[in-house]
Structures are given as structure tokens and as C-alpha cells.
Amino acid sequence: EKVKDRQGNPEIKRIQTMHNRNTDCLAVMNLKLEYHNTFTNYPLE
Structure with a gap:
């Protein structure tokens, strides 16, 4: 379970x-x- 968490949940990613x-x-x-x-505020003229 922890390995899966470390790889990251595709939905969360x-x-x-x-x-x-x-x-x-x-x-x-x-x-x-x-x-x-x-x-x-500072028009170029």
C-alpha cells in the first residue's frame, strides 16, 4: 500500500x-x- 502511495494516485496527479x-x-x-x-497609467506618447 505504501509503495502505491509513493508512486502516486493517477487521479490525484x-x-x-x-x-x-x-x-x-x-x-x-x-x-x-x-x-x-x-x-x-503611463501612456507612451
Whole structure:
């Protein structure tokens, strides 16, 4: 049983992968928002 736990449950790995993808997506959205705010506050003229 412990060996199986160490290898990892495929279902848990799948959920972790989905969670990581969602986190990456949020991080990208936050970066885009910061980028947009920077250029809104300091327009390049």
C-alpha cells in the first residue's frame, strides 16, 4: 500500500495537473492585467 502511495494516485496527479494549469492561467491573466494597468497609467506618447 505504501509503495502505491509513493508512486502516486493517477487521479490525484490528474487533479494536481489541472490545478497547476488553472494557477498558470490565473498568473498569466494577472500579468496581462498588470501590463495593461502600467500602460494605462503611463501612456507612451
